[in-house]
Amino acid sequence: MTYPNGKLSEEKVFKDPVHRYIHVRDKLIWDLIGTPEFQRLRRIRQLGTTYLTFHGAEHSRFNHSLGVYEIIRRMIDDVFVDREQWDNNERLLCLCAALLHDLGHGPFSHSFEKVFHLDHEEFTRAIILGDTQINKVLSRMGKDFPKKVAEVIAKTYENKLVVSMISSQIDADRMDYLQRDAYFTGVSYGQFDMERILRVMRPREDQVVIKKSGMHAVEDYIMSRYQMYWQIYFHPVSRAAEVILTKILHRAKHLHQDFYNFKTEPVHFYSLFEEEVNVHDYLKLDESIILFYFQAWMEEEDPILADLCSRFVNRNLFQYAEFNPSLQMQQWFDLIQLFKKAGIDPDYYLVLDSSSDLPYDFYRPGEEEERMPIHLLMPNGELRELSRESEIVEAISGKRRTDHKLYYPLDLIEDLSTKRKVKEQILEILKKPY
Template sequence: MAYKDEQLHEEKVFKDPVHRYIHVRDQVIWDLIGAKEFQRLRRIKQLGTTYVTFHGAEHSRFNHSLGVYEIVRRILINFENRPNWNQEERLLCLCAALLHDLGHGPFSHSFEKVFKLDHEDYTRAIILGDTEICQILSRISPDFPQKVADVINKTYPDKLVVSLISSQIDADRMDYLQRDAYYTGVSYGHFDMERILRVMRPVEDQVVIKESGMHAVEDYIMSRYQMYWQVYFHPVTRSAEVILSKILHRVKRLYTEGYAFKFEPIHFRSFFEGEVDLQDYLRLDEAVVLFYFQQWAEEDDAILKDLCLRFTNRQLFKYVQYNPNLQMKDWMELYRLFDAVGLDSEYYLVEDSSSDLPYDFYRPGEEEERVPIHLLMPNGDLRELSRQSEIVEAISGKKRTDHKLYFPLDSIEALSDDIPEKKKILEILGR
């Protein structure tokens, strides 16, 4: 029997708080889960620094990846024997679903910004490189790793396959909204996934939704909107991200300047030098990063020490709403005042912006153009969702942006009242 057709003697089942059970019968899926590059995802949190705001948000990329696999597995059971679905693509979809987040690094998005990395590049590198994952996939066929990488990269010719993993209503979003809501303890991310899965239909190049399921999709889109602004962009979480980013910036600068570390950043050396190979990347997980932060809290450099203590002990920056188009003179004055009182504005006065586009219709030729959600009407026609739903129409194409200014209020208040700049700083900050 060919490896791609091998089944386990007995189905393996993972208990899961979101989907109840995750079922594995294919030998290749079981082997991929056991690969060291996939097991590494247990040591990468799904929500980065969100645990400092929502104490339950300790779940990992590992269980999210299993959840995306399970949703795709269930979708494909419903697709069996339906027109437009090629059953030969089944295993490819399952592998791509399982491995779609394989390249995430520690505190992924903050980490990527500092070192100008892209986790999607590393996902492809793991799938195509000298790894256990690649060896397993290659047992199916020599070109199978490339096919999986193409699906995740959204370049695979069969757009229907791609849409299961990456679209405006895909298995990735359906899992993380529910999983993140569960672990953070909020109610916003819940929607009727069972209903959506029942009304999904494959067409030539995308998944569509039967018109009778429109209200379940409306609920899904509003859940996503609420999760972004109530959880993902929470200002306290962003404060932790700001400090995390500034720690990494400070360490990189000190390394470049030849600072004599008490505890050498060996695991970061290739990142500082811009020559990161795959094994360097895979060796760095969140446990390693947090260990370094504890060590650097004892360094002689006052800024690095302070930032590490703040992150480790949750002594976060405070924030005010910030409009970059108004009162610019006052905001720029703050930078001068901070430096004047000995608070390095590069590290202690930080503007942070978040923005989200909850749903968009098709805008051909625009950057990151999005394929919209289509409803399958009773007569067989396809109709774009916002043309049928007044709720979705109200938020379509509307990008919301939020700006905040972060600063260490405790350090400002600790300044002597005899320092004239202190009063001015507090006045500008509205304190």
């Protein structure tokens, strides 16, 4: 098989439930997909613990990464091609960054990162720039090509248009995960007219803009994102599973530091516990490894670790109650003391969890997390920020919504037969509306 001009002799396709087909015509992309580092993403779920709430949510970072690649491919090959402000020399760079943007995600992603103070974007760059098969494949394009791919993902690449295609308030990443996550969770919230949005996208010097005629499709996209966050990503049952997952990892780390004698030694966790994890160790981690330990630790002599692992593996999750920190902090402190009296460790069994989202924001110089807005291309060639034209978007712009939940093991509380008074006091506080 020969590859004239870097192209495969025959196009490869992946059947995809969201985009119908993922098309691969470039040998570079095909070789990247075949690397061990990229294949590892098959063993990392896209939605972490959400499969314990929505049973269809078993799709992987591999699925999503191919989807983002396909959207970028369509942008470049079908929409931007031959347009004055698009440099087709950036094509392969964009495709590689799209494909590899989630390469550094660990098992159960964000929960895992918080416990061990990791950053998946740093590991993405480290895998791309390190002694890996990914780096070897990318380096065929030139010695500095891996660095350019890493810069696009880090949002430091000099061509801001390229960065915005993969990371902005209307990018290929979001357009894929909203549709993909909606499909696999079985909901309709994430559906929007991507075909229309792609047709009205236009490349400009430092970002992708949207023709004014496509404004309503963008409104629909933003509202889809808003609904997906609150109906799917921040679902309280998924958060209950995340709480238990996080507490398992904290407990295992604490026991290791306390020289506890594990029946099943956490050999894959040693570098994580010591916070000295390198790329080689990190790439050995996937969700099958983590679940192996959780199943094994159900037999540990430490009652907290064994119980938490059993809860996660068998989906015996914590219950939750609404909580308002500005009104209920005294109840929180009271519950901590009552849990201690009951012999239930509040460090592991009483958790206040908060979720927050900002669906759309416009550029505010100097503010933390300043965001490049979505711009509309008006018929006269002028650019207008989206919320200045859309009343729907204006209504939600810059408005952060936060939700607080209190998580607890109702079964352990109800089993307090010998401490009836404490049990009644705990339940009275938990059932009080704020």
